[in-house]
């Protein structure tokens with residue numbers, strides 16, 4: 001259920017009027033009108049004002065704000081303020097303060113300072129949310145509910161006494177029988193056999209490595225506790241206002257390590273995502289695109305909401321670079337291109353005090369006589385012109401397998417190499433595809449993947465039998481699967497699949513691995529050359545592959561596996577399974593290998609476009625985002641340019657740093673190109 005209001009694309013952001021005097025609020029309404037703001041998120045951190053003492057609710061100040069916004073034509077995404085429990089509550093219930101893995105109980109003075117499992121927190125949450133919901137159920141400004149803020153960030157796991165009690169309950173419900181838990185966790189190792197549930201603690205800090213299966217389950221349990229805290233609120237709100245959608249904002253899909261967003265997305269009426277650029281990272285718009293594609297994917301392809309990003313600098317990175325002219329516009333429209341029906345920001349007005357006073361806002365400290373404000377006003381106008389995009393879908397022919405459980409498991413302690421990283425491989429493949437102008441979806445290993453021409457598994461270390469079977473069926477039915485090293489190694493308990501690696505994928509890939517040979521830091525090994533391609537080298541990983549049906553496309557030319565396969569192909573049923581046992585490095589190395597797979601699978605991609613021209617199709621619209629310093633002419637686009645109304649007949653030029661969106665129209669019959 002996507003919010004009905006505002007019509008068209010939503011534009012606005014977090015609004016914290018409690019930080020400002022009345023005259024500023026009056027100015028806000030006028031400025032919001034000037035910029036075309038039509039949705040604000042309100043109340044996110046206002047528990048202390050909404051409930052100044054236990055059971056005494058005060059919504060008078062908020063009523064005034066909602067009324068003013070409604071009069072100004074601005075809809076409200078009303079937040080439950082549970083990410084900032086008030087001082088009186090924490091003083092009365094100090095046991096709600098979360099405890100870190102190292103055993104440190106955090107103090108009051110920041111935010112997210114209550115444990116999702118703590119009974120007092122859950123009870124106070126339920127009372128407050130009911131009071132809030134009852135008070136605003138009929139207010140015409142309220143268009144949707146926004147529960148909490150960024151669950152799992154920054155503290156995904158809590159180790160307090162309430163968490164441990166809930167954990168034992170979770171274990172009983174999951175395993176029922178203690179011997180089943182002992183088997184799943186492999187507790188015969190290091191003599192950890194449990195004979196009764198109360199013996200089991202959280203996997204807290206230890207001077208050596210803690211049982212990895214126990215840690216993996218704790219990650220699942222902890223994520224589930226946050227989801228329960230969310231669902232408690234959602235259910236109350238749904239009961240009171242069944243017509244209003246409920247969401248919570250993800251802390252940036254690709255960076256939400258502690259939250260399994262496949263599971264979260266099922267609980268939301270509309271997926272909402274936050275994204276902040278890593279300012280100093282070159283080409284950081286690729287990370288943005290990845291975050292947006294993952295948001296769309298967890299939303300099942302449905303339109304999602306960009307709930308927060310920044311108009312300019314953030315304040316929490318080592319060096320907080322301001323956005324360059326045009327960058328905010330490119331960022332915003334890239335999210336829309338990839339399926340967002342909103343462009344919302346943290347926050348409306350840059351704060352004067354508190355921890356985030358150096359964070360940008362739509363209204364900067366410099367005021368409205370500023371380049372940034374002019375860009376904000378322009379963006380508002382652009383988004384009005386793009387209203388027709390709302391609800392339309394992005395289609396992808398290629399999918400990347402992304403599984404949070406695999407992410408958690410791979411990055412536990414004592415792996416064959418510290419260079420094995422879920423994100424490192426995922427980013428490498430995503431970037432290669434982005435530079436090939438290929439739009440991708442992300443998929444869970446057990447999802448229906450039959451519609452994709454190519455599926456890539458960059459880092460599927462943990463793969464269940466069901467996931468492996470799904471990939472097998474996909475290939476047999478004609479799919480093209482590319483698997484990268486250290487995939488299919490363990491099951492859901494981080495136990496190695498029986499037999500040689502990669503146990504879950506041996507048959508599908510037509511090979512086995514006799515021994516891992518991780519490379520030294522900065523070491524690279526050459527692969528055999530193929531005429532007409534650049535010299536390829538691998539880094540991070542090498543291993544002794546023994547083909548059993550697969551053919552060698554490239555071999556290692558030196559290093560611990562000289563003469564043995566590095567890149568293989570296995571024709572199986574109507575499809576093909578490829579395997580890559582190193583991290584290609586340098587220039588176009590990975591793109592060249594990937595290109596072979598895409599070509600064989602018939603994935604078309606625009607030729608002759610410079611890399612930095614981002615091209616994405618959404619419904620009838622084609623978004624052309626020029627991240628470079630030179631104009632780019634794109635061929636093969638016919639329609640009307642949305643921002644200036646110009647017709648493009650087969651070609652369109654996008655100025656340096658600019659964004660052009662063309663609503664494609666079929667050429668009238670009989671007319672020649």
Ligand code: GAL
Pocket residue numbers: 149150251274276308314315346356359
């Ligand atoms: C987000 C958070 C916002 C704000 C923002 C600053 O993670 O949800 O409340 O703190 O970061 O970049």
